[in-house]
Structure formats: C-alpha cells, structure tokens
Amino acid sequence: MSQVYDRVALIGLGLIASSMFWAIKRAGLAGEVTGYARSEATRDTARRIGLCDRVCDTAKEAVEGADLVVLCVPVGAMEAVAQEIAPVLKPGATVTDVGSVKRHVIQVVSPHIPKGVHFIPAHPLAGTEHSGPESGFAELFDNRWSLLVPVEGSDPHAIARLRALWEGMGANVDEMDADHHDLVLAVTSHAPHLIAYTMVGVADDLRRVTDSEVIKYSAAGFRDFTRIAASDPTMWRDVFLTNKDATLEILGRFTEELFALQRAIRTGDGEHLFDYFTRTRAIRRGIIDAGQDTDAPDFGRGKANP
C-alpha cells in the first residue's frame, strides 16, 4: 500500500483515532501522524504507548501543515474543535470526521471550514464496547463499512483520496446522503443501543431486589445487551441528542411492534408469535451471507474464552 497523505492529524484520541493510527501505520498510508487530545492524561498515555508519531499539546499545533485532519471527538464537541482549528487549516487540506451522526455534524462544522479546504464527513461502522487511547487496534476496520457523506460540491479528487485511506485501513467504502445515513443508522445502531441501555437499566433496578442473580444468570441472552450498553456514555448521549428525529421515529415503530407482540402474548396468539420469530430468523441468515458475522455459534463466552 502506498502513502495517501503526507501528514494526517487525529483530533481526539479514543477508540477510533487510536485504531486509525495503527491501521495507517500497518499499511504505510501517511508520512507522519500527529495527534491531540484535550485531556493531559490521554496525551501522556498516547506518548507512553507510541500512539501517533507526534502528540501535540494543542489542536492547532497538531493540525498545522496537515493534509488530512480527522475530527475524532464526540459529536457534541465537533463544532468547538472545528472553530478552534479553522485559522490554521492548510489550503487544499481535507477535514473529515468519524461521528455517528452526519446531518448535525455538517450543520455545525461546515460554517467553520475556510474556502479552499475540503470537508468530507465520514463514519466508520466499527467499534467495540471499550473506549480510550489504549483500546485501539489495527484490525478494527477490516471488512467493516466506512460511509463517506460528501456535502454538495465536494471535490471528487479529495473524495477519492479519503476513500483510498479508508480502503487502505481495511474498510469497504460507500457514499451516502446525510439524512439517509442518519435514518439507516437509527435502525442499525442508535435505536438498538437505546433499547439495550433501557433493558440493562430495568435489570439493574431488579438487581437491587434479587442481589446478584441478574449478573450471575446473564448468559441467557441479557449478556449481549450489557455489552452494547457498556459503550461510551458521552458519545451516546451526543448521538441521541443530535439524531433526535430519526431515533424517535424508529423507537415509535419499535414500541408499536412491541405492543402488538405483548398483546399476542396476553391473548395467547401463538401463531402470530411463531410467524414473527420465523421471519426474524431469516434476517440473521442474510447478515451471515453478507459477511457481516459468522455462522459459528456464540457459546455465550466471547471470543477469548472458547
């Protein structure tokens, strides 16, 4: 793989940025990668573990001279960072981000992007329930999708270059409109996360009654929900606040379906339940066929403990 950018700046050093750094290094995609994090503790950790070729004490310092600037902060912090770095952005440089919501990021970041700088929002659909600078690894994006969400009038060459970077990091790349992205992600990610958070919260209330039984017997299905509900609270707060409409729309449909199934349980309508559960089973098959999961049974143990 050949070099795509001379210098890349990663602003925010959490799971995604640290994985990007190791993936960029794995494939030799950039000459130098600079990094900045707001917290001094994070910068110290980054320096200790060799995360980034150069860790800077200000965002401006990290951004100066960069051909690509990647905003890897929570969605709610994007605007302040964009405003701060705007004066030092190099003409012809590209600014991108990795936020889980796209319409909101475009609305708050675009106004700060100077003329002559390209802004190409993006969203890698990859993650784990861990966060922070030590949680990243080079393989995170392998065979995962990264969505580019170009704004009107984006430069095709700048888009092609960013696509080459993501492909070099192992990802499949698609382009998508911002509103459509936010709706699809509300279904595949945002609503499922809120539902998992909710179910775990309900169990937590019950746990106070039944001591540790909910944890002890979690392998029966609940455990998968706790993994999802262990994701970073700041990131997810921002996602729900900034993708409000699509998330609430999907949750409305979810509640409607849930009420229909509850009524089937209450009235003893086994046929309705059986048909519903048969239909959902087929979707699983589609996901395996699409290469987004394996057919190996999940033994209820996770990969490190087969």
Place this chain on the structure above:
Amino acid sequence: MSQVYDRVALIGLGLIASSMFWAIKRAGLAGEVTGYARSEATRDTARRIGLCDRVCDTAKEAVEGADLVVLCVPVGAMEAVAQEIAPVLKPGATVTDVGSVKRHVIQVVSPHIPKGVHFIPAHPLAGTEHSGPESGFAELFDNRWSLLVPVEGSDPHAIARLRALWEGMGANVDEMDADHHDLVLAVTSHAPHLIAYTMVGVADDLRRVTDSEVIKYSAAGFRDFTRIAASDPTMWRDVFLTNKDATLEILGRFTEELFALQRAIRTGDGEHLFDYFTRTRAIRRGIIDAGQDTDAPDFGRGKANP
C-alpha cells in the same frame, strides 16, 4: 468422573439434548443413553452422527428401564410427552426437564408422574442461536449455570444425583423456587429475547424500503440483536405463552423506562442520558467479574473470524 446413572433417556433431540449426550459421554456419566425424537428425519440424523447409544422409534421404548428421563421438548409439548411415557416409568426413576419456564412445566407434568417416581425440574442457562440434533457440543454447559427447581417433598438423594450429573457435564448448579426462577429468567432472558425479536422485525420492515442496507451495515450494534432473534421460534413461542405474567410485567417496566429515555431525548436532557448510560456500564463490569463473559472486545466479528 464416575457413572451417575445406569441409563439416561433423552426425549427430544435438539440443541440441549444433543449437547447433554456429548457432555455425558465426555465424562462417562451414564452406562447407556437412549434417545427419541418425534420427527423421523431427526431420528435418522441422530443415528447417522452417533447421537445416543440407541435411538428409539417411540418415547416409551426409550424410557423403559431408564433411571433418568430428561424431557428436552419445547415447553408446550411437555404435557403430552409426560402423559405418554408415564405408564412405562421405572419405579425409583427420576424425571427431569430442561424447559426455560418452570411453574408451567410443574403444573402440567406433575399430575402425570406416578407415585414412586421423582420429578425434579431443571433449566440449564446455556444455548446458542442454532437448533436441531447437529447443533450440540460437549462444552455447551461448561461454567454455565443449571438451575434445579425441586417441587415440594422432593427426595434429597434424587436431587443430589441430578446435581452430580449437571456438575459432571461442567455446569454450576443452584436450586431455586419456580416462581422466582420465572421472574429472574423473564429479566435475563425472556424480555431481552422479545425485545430483540421486535427490533429485528422493525428493521425488516425498513429493509423493504432501503433494500439490503440494514443487513449490510448491521455491525453497528444491530447484529447482536439478530443473533438473539435467530433462536428457535417454537421454543420461544412456548416460553412467552407459558411465562406470560412475568414477561409482561418486565416488559411493562421496560416500556416505562424507554418512555422516560425517549422524553429525555425529545427534551434534550443530556444529563439524564449520561447518568443512565454510566450506570448501565457498571453492570457490564459485574458480569465480567462474575466470569459470565470476557473483557475481550467484541470486534464485531464473532469468535471464528478474529
């Protein structure tokens, strides 16, 4: 490990029964294991893959002379099977089951158990999203919990023997009251399954609009729901119909919490969301500390594709 029973009969040859057979063989816990399945195709498969020492064409034939009879059929089929085998049960034998609901099974099976035969309901908290005679493996119960739910007046020696079998198959064993079992399982398993089925159903509706996008981008959180929602439709229909009250109670609490979080999103109450998500994260830590999952990140790939 020494032999616990001379002869064990497995009635129903799906995921749990086939895993029991391989686990019993691994540890030499029984002299002979007979098996019966209602479907001829299942019996043929069992004979082909060496599942059970002897596959019988009737439940009665499998049960005759057995010291332990394990009912491994869906909860809704338990009564008919109990009625069928009752006349041939050996005096002093133990009948147990592996159903996910216990109060209902006790209600419908107990009346058919002859005097002099022990009935000790049980429920191993283990499974995968696969079903059928070929889905079993000896390690399924290792370090998982199996709950014994003795009915009033159960013989302590018969309980101790069944406990020894489950421990010999690798499980940890606890005893629990039937109603308490059904409530705890409604939280850790039944409600999460219904919620996962619902979310996948909602996505399926949307998939008709957006083609394959929901499947393509499923790795963002939705994929874990599809795994849960791929579980056996017959088994789960029966679970919901027979653990109706506890499931509906937990779903009621779930809906209440969900509405509170939806309101927080609608009103932009970030503090409420952040606090809620921080609390649920702590539960994940408890599950890892309890040895019911590992801290290894789920790369979104499943164990067979690291």
